Amino acid sequence: MRAHPNLTPVDDLGSQLFPSQAPLRFAHFPLRPCQALFPGAQTPAGNIADGSYLGPQRLGWGNAGHMQAKKRYFILLSAGSCLALLFYFGGLQFRASRSHSRREEHSGRNGLHHPSPDHFWPRFPDALRPFVPWDQLENEDSSVHVSPRQKREANSSIYKGKKCRMESCFDFTLCKKNGFKVYVYPQQKGEKIAESYQNILAAIEGSRFYTSDPSQACLFVLSLDTLDRDQLSPQYVHNLRSKVQSLHLWNNGRNHLIFNLYSGTWPDYTEDVGFDIGQAMLAKASISTENFRPNFDVSIPLFSKDHPRTGGERGFLKFNTIPPLRKYMLVFKGKRYLTGIGSDTRNALYHVHNGEDVVLLTTCKHGKDWQKHKDSRCDRDNTEYEKYDYREMLHNATFCLVPRGRRLGSFRFLEALQAACVPVMLSNGWELPFSEVINWNQAAVIGDERLLLQIPSTIRSIHQDKILALRQQTQFLWEAYFSSVEKIVLTTLEIIQDRIFKHISRNSLIWNKHPGGLFVLPQYSSYLGDFPYYYANLGLKPPSKFTAVIHAVTPLVSQSQPVLKLLVAAAKSQYCAQIIVLWNCDKPLPAKHRWPATSVPVIVIEGESKVMSSRFLPYDNIITDAVLSLDEDTVLSTTEVDFAFTVWQSFPERIVGYPARSHFWDNSKERWGYTSKWTNDYSMVLTGAAIYHKYYHYLYTHYLPASLKNMVDQLANCEDILMNFLVSAVTKLPPIKVTQKKQYKETMMGQTSRASRWADPDHFAQRQSCMNTFASWFGYMPLIHSQMRLDPVLFKDQVSILRKKYRDIERL
DSSP, rough: OOOOSSOOOOHHHHHHOOTTTTOOOOOOOOOOOHHHHTTOOTTTTTETTOOOOOOOOGGOOOOOHHHHHHHHHHHHHHHHHHHHHHHHHHHHHHHHHHHHHHHHHHHHHHTOOOOOOOOOSOOOOOOOOOOOOOHHHHHHHTTSSHHHHHHHHHHTTTTTTTTTOOOHHHHHHHHTTTTEEEOOOOOOOOOOHHHHHHHHHHHHHTTTTBBSOGGGOOOOOSOOOOSSOOOSSSOOTTTTTHHTTOOTTTTGTEEEEEESSOOOOTTOSSSSOOOOOOOOOOEEEBBBBOOTTTTTSSSEEOOOOSSSSSSOOOOSSSSSSSSOSSSEEEEEEEEEEESSSTTTHTTTTGOOOOOOEEEEEEOOOSSTTTTHHHHTTHHHHHHHTSSSSSHHHHHHHHEEEEESSSSSTTHHHHHHHHHEEEEEEOOBOOTTTTTTTOOOTTEEEOOOGGGGGGGHHHTTTTTTHHHHHHHHHHHHHIIIIIIIIHHHHHHHHHHHHHHHTGGOOHHHHHSSSSSSSTTOOTTTTTGGGGTTTTTHTOOOOOOOEEEEEEEEEEEEOOOOOHHHHHHHHHSSSTTTTEEEEEOOSSOOOOGGGGGGGOOSSSEEEESSOOOOGGSSSSOOOOOOOOOEETTTTBBBOHHHHHHHHHHHHHHHTTESSSSSEEEEEEETTTTEEEEOOOOSBEEEEEETTEEEEEEHHHHHHHHSHHHHHHHHHHHHHHHHHHHHHHHHHHHHSSEEESSSOOOOTTTOTTTTTGGGGGGGGHHHHHHHHHHHHHHHHTTOOOOOOOOOOOTTTTTTOOOOOGOOGGGGGGGG
């Protein structure tokens, strides 16, 4: 048979459709393939097969009508055959295109490329894409921009465990027996550790989570410095891959936490940390939402090497100004990158800068070769840059721009928080620090790099009330979670602990409201109403009853001793629910009949260790939230007890009481001093006669380190100072003194008793030393001076004593 001159031979066509298979054989057909299927059919032009006309008699048709009917049947049959043929060849083409695309995809993954010949048949796009897992699809798309070698290196490190979650890559059984304990590998000889990483390890080792026994650990932290993984950095640790793999507890990174501030290097600054992290969690700065593994990794802020290890400075907001507007509406001062990643946004800031209330300054003058790459704006920008002082701008700006740098994170973020300058984030794709627990919409404006020109109009539209709320929240977050390396580390560990013990984890209110997640321990209670900070949020009234806890250290030899008078006075209070006598005396417990009869229960607890810190243990016998703490030689009337408790009900998070003391800075000795002199202010209310919430017993016992409590027990002194340090650190507020009474001790106390320690000359020197030791551990001085004293209404007023509710107070 002769092929038609306008057709491609079918053998060749099959080879084009299926280049990797043997050619398909089809019957040859002329221009009208539907008719070619019926070689016996005739047309007026002649036989379809050989072109000759045979006439109607050749087929034996009897008449024209019968012939017309058969023609109609023939046409219908031909049309149906055409449709069948069309679907047949279309299906082949569809399958061929899919087969070809798979081969191309397979070749692309192996770094190969086969040029495909031009097909005679048109290639139609795939309307239905085959199903692939989301992470596989993402990697395939990224391969367009990343070379296969880079992709393999990336997959061998951070992205290898991209599917890791707590449920799949963390062993919870290690945490069930001993709770949440963290083990730090011992430092290897010859390994250099940067100061920032030393601060991180020191914060862990000084925390209540630390254990030196790996068999008790729930979480493991490397002693190898992983903070700076920029290969051009002098802090870069070489051969980290082999060093990590050689650790006998590594276990492919399971239950390990890796801290990292810098990853990748010039020019692309990828998030690859340079070694296989396996199933380890990352506490990483500048991490992108694309690579962040929710509820597994922790995003931490980028902090400088000068960031304080403990304590840290307080926020710069000293008082609330109304309206809350400053000299500048929006400011920024920083480097401008002429080329490479991170250059686009900063290079466009000059479009928004107006030199008045929007001051956005950049400089090209950084790096060794900046003059080689400088553009036409560099000289003008550098001149403008030198005119402004950065710290002055921070203190006088309402909003601070935080654009991305080479990496997503920036030092400007923490600087803005501390300065009470509301951060305006311009770093698309950045997983903000501690985003798992912190609601950043309450403290920052989240912008879009693509909408830079709309930033000024957007922030101008924010109402003043909202600005004030944003500013106040920046101060809370700064002081609660970011002011020191220790707080950043502890926040990271607390977040992980909440994931492990979900049934007692903190909620969003705890993390985003004062005093924050570090001071609200969920092991104490899962109900917010059991803490003194959330009564207003829950619409609850403060407790209406208290438990008096009397610390007894001298034997009971007389019925006229001060401790018995004190017990009776406290029991007569209308607010007293019970009295607990903590017997820390060396002598045996007195007989039951030696204690006076009272209208409230009296429980005597014999201290096991008989140390000073035992008075602040969270005893189960304390059934009320309010605790009236009393020394055995305290002299208080029932009226004084009642008034102090009513004041405490208005300030349930503070210490409220009678004996006040103060601290000061001694310039000559360059240390903190302690004084009991009567001055115009005070910073402590001693727990010998004070009311506070019983949660502080739990916090004293479980939050403070053993070293401080051991010091208190060895000296048998300073426990009241330490409690004041703790409460002021939590509340950021001073205690409250009530009434003018200053003498609250029994002057007839025998000089041979342990209570006579107040007359011991070493007692005062010990308290001076305690002040400085406590301040060193906290990293700053948490005590706050106050000049407020609360007296009853009509106190000392020239009215009848009968009109006064607390009339007995004036007689004392």
